[in-house]
Amino acid sequence: MTKNEQFTVKIEDFSSEGLGIGKTGEGFVWFIKDTVIGDTVLAAATKVKKNYGFARLVKVLEKSDDRQEPECVIARRCGGCQLQQMSYEAQLKFKQEKVYNNLRRIGEVEDGLLHEVFEPIVGMAEPFRYRNKAQFPISRDKEGKIIAGFYAGRTHDVIECEDCLLGVTDNKVILDRIITWMEAFNIDPYDEKTGKGLVRHVLIRKGFTTGQRMVCLVINGTELPHGEELVGSLCGGNECSDLCDVKVDSLSFSVNMERTNVIMGTKIVDLYGPGFIEDFIGDVKFRISPLSFYQVNPVQTEKMYGAALEFAELKGTENVWDLYCGIGTISLFMSRKAKHVYGVEIIPEAIRDARQNAEINGIENAEFYVGAAEEVLPEWYEKHPKERIDVVCVDPPRKGCDEKALATIVQMAPEKLVYVSCDSATLARDVKYLRSSGYEIKHVRPVDNFPQTVHVETCCLLERLRNAKDYIPLKLDMEDYYKIKDAEEDKKNDKNN
Numbered sequence: 129m130t131k132n133e134q135f136t137v138k139i140e141d142f143s144s145e146g147l148g149i150g151k152t153g154e155g156f157v158w159f160i161k162d163t164v165i166g167d168t169v170l171a172a173a174t175k176v177k178k179n180y181g182f183a184r185l186v187k188v189l190e191k192s193d194d195r196q197e198p199e200c201v202i203a204r205r206c207g208g209c210q211l212q213q214m215s216y217e218a219q220l221k222f223k224q225e226k227v228y229n230n231l232r233r234i235g236e237v238e239d240g241l242l243h244e245v246f247e248p249i250v251g252m253a254e255p256f257r258y259r260n261k262a263q264f265p266i267s268r269d270k271e272g273k274i275i276a277g278f279y280a281g282r283t284h285d286v287i288e289c290e291d292c293l294l295g296v297t298d299n300k301v302i303l304d305r306i307i308t309w310m311e312a313f314n315i316d317p318y319d320e321k322t323g324k325g326l327v328r329h330v331l332i333r334k335g336f337t338t339g340q341r342m343v344c345l346v347i348n349g350t351e352l353p354h355g356e357e358l359v360g361s362l363c364g365g366n367e368c369s370d371l372c373d374v375k376v377d378s379l380s381f382s383v384n385m386e387r388t389n390v391i392m393g394t395k396i397v398d399l400y401g402p403g404f405i406e407d408f409i410g411d412v413k414f415r416i417s418p419l420s421f422y423q424v425n426p427v428q429t430e431k432m433y434g435a436a437l438e439f440a441e442l443k444g445t446e447n448v449w450d451l452y453c454g455i456g457t458i459s460l461f462m463s464r465k466a467k468h469v470y471g472v473e474i475i476p477e478a479i480r481d482a483r484q485n486a487e488i489n490g491i492e493n494a495e496f497y498v499g500a501a502e503e504v505l506p507e508w509y510e511k512h513p514k515e516r517i518d519v520v521c522v523d524p525p526r527k528g529c530d531e532k533a534l535a536t537i538v539q540m541a542p543e544k545l546v547y548v549s550c551d552s553a554t555l556a557r558d559v560k561y562l563r564s565s566g567y568e569i570k571h572v573r574p575v576d577n578f579p580q581t582v583h584v585e586t587c588c589l590l591e592r593l594r595n596a597k598d599y600i601p602l603k604l605d606m607e608d609y610y611k612i613k614d615a616e617e618d619k620k621n622d623k624n625n
Contacts, residue, residue: 129174129176129424130173130177131550132172132173132174133171133173134170134172134173134186135152135170135171135172135173135183136168136169136170136171136189137151137160137165137168137169137171138150138152138166138168138169138170138547139154139157139160139163139164139165139166139168139192140165140434140569141165141166142165142215142222142582143159143623144209144226144310144320144553144582145210145221145582146161146162146211146581146582147159147160147161147182148160148161148162148164148165148167148169150163150169150171150355151293151336156179156180156181157179157181158171158180158181158182158183158512159179159180159181159182159183160182160183160184161184161207161210161551162184162185162186162204162213163185163188163493164191164194164195164213164214164231164443165192165194165218165222166190166192166193166194166195167188167189167190167192167195167258167341167345168187169185169186169187169188169189169308170185170186170187170189170390171183171184171185171186172184172186172307176361179482191327194214194215194218195213195214195215195218195255196213196214196603197213197257197560198212198213198288198344199212199293199364200212200292200293202287202289205287206280206281206287206397207280207281207282207292208278208280208292208373208444208580208581209294209558209580210580211582213582214250214458215454216251216255216495216579219255219400219410219576220249220251223249223574223582223584224248224249224256224574226255226552226582226584227240227249227555227572227574227584228246229243229261230552230553230555230556231246231552231555231556231559231569231572232596233546233556234389234553234557234560235554235555235556235557235559235560235602236560237556237559237563237569240432241569242572245571245572246460246572247572247573247574248277248376248445249385249573249574249576250428250435250573250574250575250576251502251547251574251576252427252428252576252577252579254294255576255579255580256579257294257295257296257297257595258294258424258425258427258428258579259294259296259330259336259424260296260333260334260335260336260407260422260424260425260426261332261333261334261424262295262331262332263329263330263331263332263356263391264276264277264299264303264329264330264332265277265278265284265286265328265329266280266286266292266307266310266315266317266318266329267286267318267319267469268317268319268329269288269321270586271278271410274296274307274310274311274317274466274492275288275307275339276288276289276303276306276307276330277289277290277371277492278292283321287411290303290304291556292562293330293605294579294580296309296334298334298374299332300331301374301503302330302332302341302343302362302374302376303330304526305361306327306343306345306358306362306533308361309354309357309358309361312357313353313354313407315354318347318348320387322389323348324348324388325348325484326347326348326349326352326353327345327346327347327348327543328346328348328391329345329391329392330343330344330345330346331343331344331345331346331382331391331418332416333405333416333422334381334405335405335406335407335408335416336407336408336425336427337408338405338406338407338408338507339606340377340379340406340407341374341376341377341378341400341405342373342376342377342378342379342405342418342468343362343376343378343379343402344379344380344381344382344418345380345381345382346381346382346391346392346394347382347384348384348385349382349385350383350385350611351448352397352399352625354379355381355399358379358399359379359399359400361508362376362379362400363375363376363379363400363401364379364492365368370524372445375446376400376401376402377386377401377405378398378401378402378404378405379398379400379401380396380397380398380399380400380403381396381397381399382395382396382397382418383395383396383397385407392419394417394419395442396418399460403417403418404416404417404420404458405577407422407426408459409423409426409429409430409433409457409459410430410433410434410459410461412457412461412464412478412489413485413489414455414457414481414485415481415484415488417481418539418610419457419477420453420455420477420481421475421478422457423457423577424577425577428575428576428585429457432577432585432587433457433461433548434456434546434600435520435573435575435587436462436546436587437456437461437462437465438586439467439546439570439571439589440462440519440521440544440546440589441467441522441544442462442465444465444466444467444521445466445467445515445516445518446466446467446518446519447466447468447469447470447515447516447519448462448466448468448469448470448517448518448519448520448521449469449470449471449472449500449505449517449519449520449540449542450462450469450470450471450472450521450523450526451472451520451522451523451529451533452472452473452501452520452523452524452525453471453472453473453478453482453496453523454473454475454478454482454484454523455478455481455485455487456471456483456485456494456496458473458479458523458548459482459486459496460482460485460486460489460491460494460495462521463486463491463493463494464491466493466519468492468493468494468500469494469495470494470495470496470508471495471496471499472496472497472501472504472505473495473496473497473498474498474499474500474501475498476498478520478525479496479497481510482494483497490559498584499512500530501522501529501530501533501534502530502531502532502533503532503619504543505533505536505537505540506532506536509536509539509540514622515540516534517540517541518542518544519542519543519545519546519605520535520540520542520544520545520546521545521546521547521548522545522547522548523548524549524554525548525566526550526553526554527547527554528551528555528557528558528577529554529558529559531603534558534561534562534565535601538562538565538567538601541596542592543591543592544591544592545562545590545591545592546587546588546589547559547586547587547588547589547590547591548585548586548588549586549587550583550584550585550587550589552574552584555586559590561601561602562600563589563590564599564600564601564602565591565596565599565602566592566593566595566596566598566599567590567591567592567596568590568591568593569588569590569591570590571587571588571589572585572587572589573587573588573589574586575587575588
C-alpha cells in the first residue's frame with residue numbers, strides 16, 4: 129500500500145498511547161489516531177512498515193457506541209487529550225484492561241491470581257478541570273496576533289487555546305491579562321526560529337485547597353520590562369479591575385536564554401509575593417515553588433496515596449523507605465503512621481522541598497537523602513545490614529525501577545512493598561522480577577489521574593513469602609517492554625502521522 133492510499137478498517141483495540149488498532153488482509157496492523165474501539169473508519173496510509181503501518185483518520189463510517197463528540201473544539205488538532213472522543217466510562221474500561229493485560233502478558237501474572245487481587249479502577253466524578261498546573265507557550269498567529277496555547281502534536285506550532293478544559297478557569301483570565309500587558313508595552317513573544325523575542329511560556333499553578341495562585345513567566349532575557357505594571361494587573365493593583373477575583377499570590381519570571389526545548393530556566397526572580405504557594409494533600413501541607421514537582425491532579429493523588437497508605441497497613445512501629453520520593457509526598461503521608469521514614473530522590477531541589485515540607489508540618493520522623501535510589505539504598509544497607517526495614521514504597525519514573533535498586537530491596541527483605549506506577553508496562557516487568565525473588569502480588573488498584581488521556585496510575589502491593597530465600601531472581605528483562613514500545617517510537621518519528 130502506498131502513502132495516502134485509502135482503505136476501510138474496523139478498530140478493534142488501542143495501543144498504549146491511545147492509537148486505534150485495526151487489521152486488514154493477512155493480519156496487517158494499522159495504528160490510527162482519533163479513532164475509538166468499535167469504529168469502522170476510512171483511513172489514509174501515512175507510513176507503511178513490513179507488518180504494520182500508520183494512517184490518518186479520513187472519515188468515521190460507522191460510529192462505535194462509545195464514541196462521543198469531544199467537548200474541546202481543538203482536541204483533535206492539539207493531541208493532548210487522546211481519548212476525548214471516547215465516553216468516560218469507556219476510557220476507564222480501556223485503562224483498567226491496559227493495566228490488567230500488561231500484568232498478565234509482561235508480568236506473567238496468572239489470570240486466576242489477577243482476578244483475585246485486581247480492584248476496579250478509581251475514576252473521577254468530574255473528569256475535567258482537574259489540573260492544578262498548566263504551561264502555555266506564547267507565540268504569534270499568522271496574522272501577527274499574540275496568542276497562548278499548546279503545541280500541535282509532534283510540532284512546535286502553537287494552537288491557540290487559553291482555556292484548556294483540563295485546567296482551571298482562572299487560566300484564561302490570567303492569560304488575557306498577560307497578553308494585554310504584552311500588547312500595551314510592545315513586548316514580543318519568543319520566536320524559536322530566530323531566537324528573538326522575550327516571553328517564551330507562562331506557567332500557572334493553583335492550590336485547590338488554599339485557592340492560592342502562582343504565575344511564572346519564562347523569558348529569553350534577564351530582566352522583565354514593565355514588570356511593575358504586570359504586578360499591578362495580576363496581583364491587585366489599580367489595573368486589577370475584573371481580575372480581582374483571581375488575584376495572583378506569587379508572580380515571578382524564570383530566565384531561559386538557551387535554544388532548547390526545556391521550558392523552565394534555573395534562575396527564578398520574584399516580582400511579587402513569597403515565591404511560592406501552599407496546598408494540601410489530605411492534612412499534609414506542601415510548599416510549591418515554580419520549579420517544584422507537585423502532582424497535577426490533587427483529587428486523585430489523595431486517593432492514590434491513600435491506597436499506598438492503606439496497603440502498607442502501618443501500625444506506628446515500622447521503618448519505611450520511600451524511593452523516588454520527589455518532594456516527599458508519600459513520605460510525609462506515611463510518616464504520620466510509621467516509626468521512621470527515609471526518602472530518596474535524585475533531584476537536590478526536590479529533597480530541599482521535602483525537608484522544608486517536613487518542617488512546616490512539624491514532622492520529625494522523616495529523613496531525606498539526595499541521590500539515585502540504586503546508589504543510596506545499597507550504600508545505606510551496607511552500613512546498616514542489621515537495620516530492620518518493614519515497608520518499602522517506590523514511585524519510579526516511567527522507565528520503572530533500576531535493577532540494582534530492586535535487588536537491594538529484595539536483600540533488605542521488607543515484609544511489604546508498595547509500588548506506585550505511572551507506566552503499567554514497567555510495573556509489570558518489575559512485578560515479574562519481584563515475584564521471582566520471593567514476593568507475591570496482593571493488591572492492584574488502578575487510579576485515573578489523567579482523564580481524557582491514555583495515562584493511568586496504579587498502586588500495587590507485594591508481600592514477602594515465607595520461603596522467599598528459596599527463590600532465585602530472574603534478570604530484569606526489558607525485552608518485552610521494548611517490543612511494546614517499538615511501534616510507538618516509529619510513530620513519534622513519523623511527522624506525517
